[in-house]
Amino acid sequence: MRGGEDEDDLLSVILTKRYVVGVGLWLGPCWWASAGLLRPALEVMASGNRRHGKEPSVVAEENFPDGLRVLAVDDDPVCLRVLAAVLRQCNYKPTIVTDGMTALKMLREEGEDQFDLVITDVHMPNMDGFQLLEIIGLEMDLPVIMLSANGEKATVYKGIKHGACDFIVKPVNIKEIRNIWQHVVRKNHVAVNYSSSHSDDADQRVGQPVIAEGGTKSKKCSKKKRNYRDVSDENRESRSIRTTRKKPRLSWTGELHNRFLEVVNRLGIDRAVPKAILQMMNVHNLSRESVASHLQKYRLYLKRVIDDPTKRNPLGDLFQRRKTSYMDMGHQVVPLPPSSALCSFGSQNLYVGPPSILGPQGLSVHPMNWATSIVGNAGRMPDAGSRHASGPPVGPLEKTSDHPMQDAFPRMHGPARIRSRKSYESVLRGKLLEVSTNVVPSSHPGSSSFPAEMPNDELLEPANQFPVQPPELIGHFSGPMGMAPSGDTQFQNHDGNYSNPWQNVAPSSSVFHMVGAPLIPSSQVNVNLPHINQQLTIFAPSSGEMAMFQNEQQQIQMAGTNINNTTSVGVYSERMTPLFNMASNTAPLEMTNDNFSLMKQMMVNGRSTSSPARNQASNPVAPSAQMVNGGGSISSAFSSHLNNSFEPLTQMVNGGGSSSSALSGHLDNFVGPQTQTLNGGEGASGILPEQDDTAELETPDDQPTYSTSDFLEDLFASMASEDFNPDAILFDEEY
DNA sequence: ACGGAAATAT
DNA sequence: GATATTTCCG
Numbered sequence: 001m002r003g004g005e006d007e008d009d010l011l012s013v014i015l016t017k018r019y020v021v022g023v024g025l026w027l028g029p030c031w032w033a034s035a036g037l038l039r040p041a042l043e044v045m046a047s048g049n050r051r052h053g054k055e056p057s058v059v060a061e062e063n064f065p066d067g068l069r070v071l072a073v074d075d076d077p078v079c080l081r082v083l084a085a086v087l088r089q090c091n092y093k094p095t096i097v098t099d100g101m102t103a104l105k106m107l108r109e110e111g112e113d114q115f116d117l118v119i120t121d122v123h124m125p126n127m128d129g130f131q132l133l134e135i136i137g138l139e140m141d142l143p144v145i146m147l148s149a150n151g152e153k154a155t156v157y158k159g160i161k162h163g164a165c166d167f168i169v170k171p172v173n174i175k176e177i178r179n180i181w182q183h184v185v186r187k188n189h190v191a192v193n194y195s196s197s198h199s200d201d202a203d204q205r206v207g208q209p210v211i212a213e214g215g216t217k218s219k220k221c222s223k224k225k226r227n228y229r230d231v232s233d234e235n236r237e238s239r240s241i242r243t244t245r246k247k248p249r250l251s252w253t254g255e256l257h258n259r260f261l262e263v264v265n266r267l268g269i270d271r272a273v274p275k276a277i278l279q280m281m282n283v284h285n286l287s288r289e290s291v292a293s294h295l296q297k298y299r300l301y302l303k304r305v306i307d308d309p310t311k312r313n314p315l316g317d318l319f320q321r322r323k324t325s326y327m328d329m330g331h332q333v334v335p336l337p338p339s340s341a342l343c344s345f346g347s348q349n350l351y352v353g354p355p356s357i358l359g360p361q362g363l364s365v366h367p368m369n370w371a372t373s374i375v376g377n378a379g380r381m382p383d384a385g386s387r388h389a390s391g392p393p394v395g396p397l398e399k400t401s402d403h404p405m406q407d408a409f410p411r412m413h414g415p416a417r418i419r420s421r422k423s424y425e426s427v428l429r430g431k432l433l434e435v436s437t438n439v440v441p442s443s444h445p446g447s448s449s450f451p452a453e454m455p456n457d458e459l460l461e462p463a464n465q466f467p468v469q470p471p472e473l474i475g476h477f478s479g480p481m482g483m484a485p486s487g488d489t490q491f492q493n494h495d496g497n498y499s500n501p502w503q504n505v506a507p508s509s510s511v512f513h514m515v516g517a518p519l520i521p522s523s524q525v526n527v528n529l530p531h532i533n534q535q536l537t538i539f540a541p542s543s544g545e546m547a548m549f550q551n552e553q554q555q556i557q558m559a560g561t562n563i564n565n566t567t568s569v570g571v572y573s574e575r576m577t578p579l580f581n582m583a584s585n586t587a588p589l590e591m592t593n594d595n596f597s598l599m600k601q602m603m604v605n606g607r608s609t610s611s612p613a614r615n616q617a618s619n620p621v622a623p624s625a626q627m628v629n630g631g632g633s634i635s636s637a638f639s640s641h642l643n644n645s646f647e648p649l650t651q652m653v654n655g656g657g658s659s660s661s662a663l664s665g666h667l668d669n670f671v672g673p674q675t676q677t678l679n680g681g682e683g684a685s686g687i688l689p690e691q692d693d694t695a696e697l698e699t700p701d702d703q704p705t706y707s708t709s710d711f712l713e714d715l716f717a718s719m720a721s722e723d724f725n726p727d728a729i730l731f732d733e734e735y
Numbered sequence: 736a737c738g739g740a741a742a743t744a745t
Numbered sequence: 746g747a748t749a750t751t752t753c754c755g
Contacts, residue, residue, distance in 0.1 A: 273738095274738090288737095292737070292738070294737065295738085296739070296740090299738090
């Protein structure tokens with residue numbers, strides 16, 4: 001890959017150290033080099049270590065698979081005999097052949113599956129080792145180790161380049177031979193993992209096929225794979241399971257993360273254990289381990305925040321954040337233009353975007369990638385988010401939404417409520433309060449996203465990770481909010497699509513709250529979030545249909561609110577708003593391709609394409625995405641109607657932060673704001689007094705401040721009066 | 736199953 | 746070099 005120099009250096013090192021001979025290289029330098037991974041190979045070699053890191057348990061000596069069938073090819077009888085002897089001594093089952101043609105013929109006729117490994121000399125008449133290597137590479141999936149009498153650099157390099165998994169300089173060392181089985185294990189792993197393509201990294205061998213001709217000796221081919229299998233099957237299996245398949249790297253996109261937060265908030269930190277979270281998230285293909293890992297990271301984040309409130313920054317940070325993975329993923333996002341979108345939508349329709357992308361499907365955990373592609377699509381999707389849309393498609397901004405997760409995460413804020421019990425919980429709690437307070441709320445919901453959010457990010461620090469956004473936002477947006485509601489037609493459509501998914505999804509807590517009720521069973525949860533998130537609220541104004549949530553256990557499901565065009569309902573939480581923004585942006589970006597696709601589809605269709613199956617799993621997640629969109633939409637909607645109102649809400653969200661602005665710019669905020677306006681809110685963050693937070697935290701459950709309905713009423717009232725002071729409202733929601 | 740931490744991958 | 750994720754381990 002890289003320049004020749006590196007390659008030369010690599011080879012130089014290999015030759016110098018003779019690591020090539022590989023003996024004990026567990027997937028060592030040679031292997032990496034053959035896989036095109038010169039850098040790591042070089043680094044390892046340079047370090048003087050033959051192995052990188054710890055040796056995988058898989059290759060532990062005890063896993064040595066006796067009876068591996070090795071096809072040994074060398075025109076030199078003496079060498080061949082020695083090799084065979086060594087192989088036997090190492091418990092391999094050798095089949096020796098004196099020329100390449102014969103070896104190839106044997107492989108073709110008896111089947112490559114009759115052998116586990118091929119060791120061939122480089123220099124042979126008729127068909128040399130390279131030719132044999134190439135053909136095998138083209139036709140079969142067998143690891144090939146080359147033997148060379150001189151270990152000449154060019155020879156070694158050529159062998160590696162053509163796919164040899166290792167290169168052994170004669171005379172063979174028994175120790176080296178003893179370790180060649182690792183290539184078989186490796187190969188299996190690879191095969192398992194990526195079945196198709198790669199089976200071998202090495203493959204690129206090009207070559208022309210040669211025809212097999214004469215043969216030479218033996219054939220023992222048929223051997224026993226059996227032994228190998230028999231003996232090691234079990235081991236292999238276990239190994240394979242363990243090591244073999246590498247899990248595709250899961251990317252915690254904003255949506256996913258939001259969903260995660262939502263669930264965590266609902267459960268309460270103390271109850272938020274991997275299993276429970278996994279269950280509630282209901283994301284297809286998500287593993288408990290992944291959840292546990294993310295939870296671990298999240299806890300760390302919370303802790304960090306707590307300890308160091310300073311981390312949270314205000315808006316300023318927003319801009320700064322680095323792109324973390326999320327960013328990377330996607331895309332990024334551009335900031336969007338402010339505006340417009342929202343505006344556009346007018347009251348009419350808001351449509352909420354499809355539920356989150358995830359939703360339908362669930363996460364797809366593809367091995368990476370999603371992110372990348374997504375962007376494009378994502379951008380669009382966002383539209384929804386951002387705008388909402390009205391009838392028409394979204395506005396201009398589309399892309400905006402893209403912001404990746406960044407927004408999202410960062411935003412997050414704090415910990416949800418915390419009830420805590422656990423040590424960290426308690427600690428967190430305290431901290432959270434602080435944090436929350438401190439934290440700047442995200443900016444506004446608006447579209448833009450990220451900027452506002454940034455602050456939070458910092459908190460999050462880790463980056464994306466945990467934004468704190470409360471789930472709510474997430475939820476809200478996503479889907480829940482928007483979608484759920486029964487109302488709108490549009491929605492319905494969505495619902496239909498989503499519905500499944502969403503249903504499950506819980507709306508964000510906020511939502512719940514809003515609704516009133518009992519939102520969340522756990523009231524606690526939100527403490528923090530609440531501020532931010534929770535706030536969400538929603539309203540559905542007149543229309544009234546509020547969303548309902550059903551929950552099952554913990555979950556909630558929200559229904560959505562309705563949103564008719566006309567009426568809009570907005571549900572969202574203040575927090576949401578911000579989140580929203582974030583979400584929107586983020587979400588899009590984040591979405592995986594799949595998600596993305598879904599979204600697109602949804603958009604197109606109006607409904608989600610997602611399959612039912614996924615629903616549940618996905619749903620949860622999905623919601624988020626949608627939410628974003630939806631959120632956006634909704635907001636818009638509100639705006640139309642309530643214009644003012646919304647904002648406030650939004651602000652609330654921010655919440656905590658900024659609410660101030662909220663009132664002011666209704667729509668504007670939403671729109672343009674995406675960033676700003678909302679943010680603009682700017683100030684808001686401060687809104688929530690820390691004390692409050694604290695209090696909340698402390699007794700979260702207990703006092704609910706007021707019911708959702710009350711809340712709403714107040715809110716509306718407030719709105720009505722321009723005075724509306726977000727702060728006032730604030731939420732207590734938290735419960 | 737959990738949670739922490741090491742190992743890896745990006 | 747810092748992070749993000751996955752694996753391993755108790």
